[in-house]
Amino acid sequence: MAGRQINQGLKTALELGPVVGFFVAYLWLKDRTFTFGGTEYEGFIVVTAGFIPVFLLSMAVLWWLTGHLSKMQIVTAVLIIVFGGMSVWFNDPSFFKMKPTIIYLLFGGLLGIGLLRGQSWLEYVMEGVMPLTHRGWMLLTKRLMLFFFGLAILNEIIWRTMSEETWVYFKTFGLTAAIFVFFILQGGLFKEHGTQGESDDKA
Incomplete structure (x- = not known):
């Protein structure tokens, strides 16, 4: 709703x-x-x-x-x-620093389960905000799943190998910027698979 x-x-x-x-x-x-x-x-x-x-x-x-x-x-x-x-x-600050890892693994895993079922759970979560064909949603979901897994790995590397202050900067600015850049880079997908009230009749 x-x-x-x-x-x-x-x-x-x-x-x-x-x-x-x-x-x-x-x-x-x-x-x-x-x-x-x-x-x-x-x-x-x-x-x-x-x-x-x-x-x-x-x-x-x-x-x-x-x-x-x-x-x-x-x-x-x-x-x-x-x-x-x-x-x-x-x-122990380690638990809080692991939180982004768990979040991104969870989101990536859920998207992956949907893909295995032939569904884009991302479309369901975003509640039709972006008009995309079914194939467009599937491609975006696959890319976002891999992106989330990448962020999880990156967060683990940074908090385990770098200073606490570096991790705070990464969490505050790096993760937000990475997500913003990710969607900017999907411009080609949005253009190719976007719908303007058209049904998705492509195979």
Whole structure:
């Protein structure tokens, strides 16, 4: 069911605001250590603990304003609670850093299952936003599946081999930029397989 329309700037602020807030808070607190209940927590853990409720609040406001959350937003929220919560509970940032890997493996795997069934679950998730032929949806789904798997591998390489600050920059800007560039590069596919009210009668 389609949600109510709201100002695009407000929608973007609600979706990206928590991520930007995480980045700013991390730069501010990354070199500090905090003690709660006799246990020391690095700035990254404290920022993660603050990010979880802020993200959930932004999603709640978005749902209240639009009456709708995408399936990807819901899954992302659940994984943020689980892996962010584990990082805070065990005082170990590794769990939160693995979150993008799990998200992209999950999304890529689900798209792959759909492809094996001869279906584009991406078309279902995006709810007809882009007018494409069946073949166009299948091609885009296959490419996005491989792209998600690539991002999962890249996230693992970066958080395991590079500094924490490098990973934060990658998560905040790199992943967003990569997704934007991916869809820009699909211009040829959209042009070739786009529909303007035409039925897909190609084999």
